[in-house]
Amino acid sequence: xxxxxxxxxxxxxxxxxxxxxFIYSTINRLVFVLRKTILRYLLEMVMxxxxxxxxxxxxxxxxxxxxxxxxxxxxxxxxxxYEHYYAVYTLYYMEYVMRGLKYIFSPCxxxxxxxxxxxxxxxxxxxxxxxxxxxxxKENSTSQNYEE
Numbered sequence: 001x002x003x004x005x006x007x008x009x010x011x012x013x014x015x016x017x018x019x020x021x022f023i024y025s026t027i028n029r030l031v032f033v034l035r036k037t038i039l040r041y042l043l044e045m046v047m048x049x050x051x052x053x054x055x056x057x058x059x060x061x062x063x064x065x066x067x068x069x070x071x072x073x074x075x076x077x078x079x080x081x082y083e084h085y086y087a088v089y090t091l092y093y094m095e096y097v098m099r100g101l102k103y104i105f106s107p108c109x110x111x112x113x114x115x116x117x118x119x120x121x122x123x124x125x126x127x128x129x130x131x132x133x134x135x136x137x138k139e140n141s142t143s144q145n146y147e148e
Contacts, residue, residue: 005063012062013055013071017078018086020051025087029094 001009027047034040055075059065 001063001066009059009063009071010074012058013074014078014081016055016058017075017080018082020075021079021082021087022090024051025082025091026094029091029098 024047027043031040031043034043056065056067059067059071
């Protein structure tokens with residue numbers, strides 16, 4: 001590899017680390033509700049696989065797929081730089097975005113809560129009806145047994 005290709009690879013690795021940190025923290029904030037669930041772990045595995053695949057594809061395009069240790073260190077340096085200096089600001093603005101999304105989707109949430117309430121009420125009424133019918137059947141079967 002020539003010096004210019006190595007320098008370009010280092011700069012791309014650093015920028016990719018910054019971008020990867022931003023995308024990961026953004027998706028992490030958007031699916032914060034799913035914390036400590038198996039779906040969250042599956043989502044993170046898919047994200048990391050996609051990040052890794054894209055990193056290899058970028059390196060194939062730039063320097064024929066050669067990945068050296070110093071390129072990975074530069075990638076990690078980009079991630080650390082994002083987490084140390086930029087994550088606080090981006091997450092601060094991300095909270096405004098989340099408030100906006102809550103405001104936009106609040107009518108949908110209201111409708112879904114009403115629908116869930118109706119389903120719970122219907123479920124409760126059906127259970128009461130089933131209990132009454134089971135009790136009536138038992139009473140009818142015991143009264144028939146006594147008549148015989």
